[in-house]
Amino acid sequence: MMLTWLWSLDCKTWRLFRCTCILILMSILPVIVNCQANDDCDQAVTGMVMDIVTQKPLPYATVSILETGQGAAADDHGAFVIAQVCEEEFHLEARFLGYKTVEHHHDFHHEDPIIFMAPDETLLESIVIEASRLEAFQSLAIQHLAVEKVALLSTSLGDLTEQVSGISTLKTGTNISKPIVHGLHSNRVLVMNDGLRHAYQVWGDGHAPEIDPSHVNEIEVVKGAGTVKYGPEALGGVILYNSKRPELDHKLNGFVGSSYQTNGRAYSGQLNLEQGSHRFAWNASAFGIRQADLEAPDYNLSNTGKKENGGSFNALFHQPKLELDVSGSYLGQELGVLRGSLVGNLQDLQNAIERGIPSPTFDPTYNIQNPKHETQHGLFKSKLSFFLGEHVLKLQYGIQRNIRREFDIRRGELNERPVIDLKLLSHTVEAEWIQPNRGNWNGNSGVQLFSQQSINEPGSNPINFVPDYDVLNVGAYSIQSLQLDESVVELGLRLDYQTLSVRDTIRDITIYSNEVNFTNATFTLGFRKEINETLSVFTNIGTAWRPPNVSELYSFGYHFSRVQFGLWRYNFEPQITTPLTRVFDQTDRNVRSERSLKWVTGLEVSNDKVHAELIVHANRINDYIFLRPFGVTTNVAGTFPFFIFSQTNALFLGSDLDIKYRHSNQLTSEAKISYVYAKETENDQAFIEIPPLNIHYNLAFTKDRWELGLKLDYTAEQWHAPGVIEPGAFQNGGVEFSQDDIFDFMEVPAAYFLVGGNVSYTYKTLTVELGVENFLNTSYRSATDRLRYFSYAPGRNVSLTIGSKF
């Protein structure tokens, strides 16, 4: 399916890719061929053993080579060394009392293994990762979340990501959610899908990243300016959805699971398979979900059904000095949007807010009607790694194709046609060099090329919401770290060159095209020190940037209860005009890229009982692009305030606290508190849709085959919020507001408290889990749900999941 789907490609980018590959290969080929194998017995295997749940070292865990029986125990820092190894390839086995034993094929040439061991009582599996983490910043707050296959069946990837402190989600109803990191989202948070910058129509608040959940094995969150390593747009942070690397020398094994949820009568299924021989290993997955309309405590949420299908594969071709990893994934979605959220003018919006129950409301059904979003995302990736003595070189090529169709309620046959119909094709070419240790120095450097082409399918709308656009980014970076006794200093630099070219036709009248270039340098500087065995501190300061996106430059007219004009669709001579058929460019108004400076500082406490991390972050963004209310306009549907995209400076401050406490071997507590304070600094005013204070508490009890969990969630009211102007007031005329006053159409939602829980029982390879969310059937609205004006969030949901490993 994916293969045919990827077939239609444009030639230009393909040629570019081909030339790049050939150039890189020609330059490195002589190096590889000259490399000699090392037959001495003076080699040593080094690595780390960690607890997968706490991400802390596991001292005294034993690691041995199965073929020779040689072994070693991990030290206080979890590090192990097995000296005098003769073999080039062997199997490592890690054992520790109370943890699941894991076996791993290892090549001496490969990067050092990090062994993550899963405690016996969890549903997680022990895994081995070859060093990719060692490249990551040690001075940045990075959080990992191992994905439980059983849990994923009854929740969404978005909700799972939200479990990381400091992460919340921007929702458009229940089905569409995208991550917010420290108050920033969309173009300001970078999403990495299986090692590739996830390519989707990122400019839209209502566009969630389309990621196949069955492909995801681990979620990693970088809570800092990760631009140096990952590229532009990582102002708030980076979220990495990592897939599972196939294991060599593993018999055919897998997982099959199914789940049913009462709210939305949703049923889902997932299958994972994995097999590995000596030189080749693969895994594959498939998943599907059907969901009918969801229910709020007192009414149906009509047209909130969804359908999703996904599948993926990873294939690993392995040689001692060479490895090829080919992977792909596909996700198709059909997502209903609450029918009652459609409004024609502000009186309708006022009616919807006052009505309290969305209109119309029908009997629940699996049928999905307009308004709805249909998306498809396909990813295909090939990664070649060379292990050249102390050097490691990685080449990666990825192609992604994304189709997005949004349907609205229109007149007659137009209902069959999407209002937004976009095709996006993206290519990524990367080369990375991990340099050998030189004294206390190590580091890695790379070049990245990213090209993207988005076209509007003809026939959807006479005015395209965004023009056709091409993006080309070329970036080069280097990150170096210096180890000094108990501390590490890190420094990274990156240079980027990016072009954005657009072209479009407005109502068959105006044809325009434009090209803008951006050049930016970014840096990161970090420090981490282990003060003693239980306490470490870290601090990192880094810059990030992003160019204005197509929506911010070119949007024109009515969208989601707001009339808005992009930076190049209005002019101020002599007063504001928004010409229908004229488009401006950089000669009329110079639009700078957003630049951020983010500082994250934290301390980490870790001993037998407690693992706690406290971080404080500050993010100053210059030329922050936002919608500024500017005036009132009348069109055929009534009177509306209109907004212009404008640039200002913004400040985001906040803190995340995570505490895990082990009461006994059976009982653990976890508390997470996140708060972010955001303001526009020119006029000192609050933004809308900033996540309020959130406190999360989790109690887990495990005994024998049973696992019990209790979840408590408190979300405060956002007390730092802009003023409110009721939408009906515009319709009746006579509203006055200042152009420097951000406002919302409704009071911020009240604080709410949610209770959830789960109980699971594992017998041999079979696990049954019963879970409940919003147990008290609380009616609440989320401050970061864009449909909060129209309905409450869904009520109680009970899920039953059965999963089995084989």
Place this chain on the structure above:
Amino acid sequence: MKNTHLLLYIFLFLAVGIFAGCGDDDDNQMEMEMEMENEEEEEISRVTLSFTPDNGGDPVTAVWFDADGEGSGAPTIDNIELEEGITYTLNLELTNTLGTTDEDITVEIMEEDDEHMFFFSFTDGIFSDPSGDGNVDNRMDPLNYNDQDDNGLPVGLSTTWTAGNAETVGEFNVVLKHQPDQKTATSDVAVGGTDVDISFPINIQ
């Protein structure tokens, strides 16, 4: 290490690119040109009110026109001037003028009249029939609809009005609601999405 392996792997790596090779964009181009011809527009930028007197006189027309559609520019709005005691048939014409050629939206509404309904409100006393201030505030208030959809429910593209006393001035408000699956004998102006909500100054001579 065997170089054959190396070559094989490099070949495989490149094969991914080759397999994802050249597509054909020409088809797309053709499709685009063909589609351009029959693109439809749903935005309404001009509403024409034609009051045709039953005494055979010339129709009185009033036009509401927003030259820049969703742009920030203000619309131009005509005055409605009617004669005391005369009965008029009001026909509404909705047009999109924003494209290269004008498009008649009235036809689209007629085709989907079971999903659309016009509501009217006006200054009390402007008309002797219907009396009152129209059916925006209360659906059941009197209004003289001349047309019906397939379900026998009023539409409002054609309505009848008798002007009240001379020297009265006021406001005349036309609302078009799109009520797919929602239009009933009792569905009022609060139901559905608003397609049109415009006001004209009116005076009776």
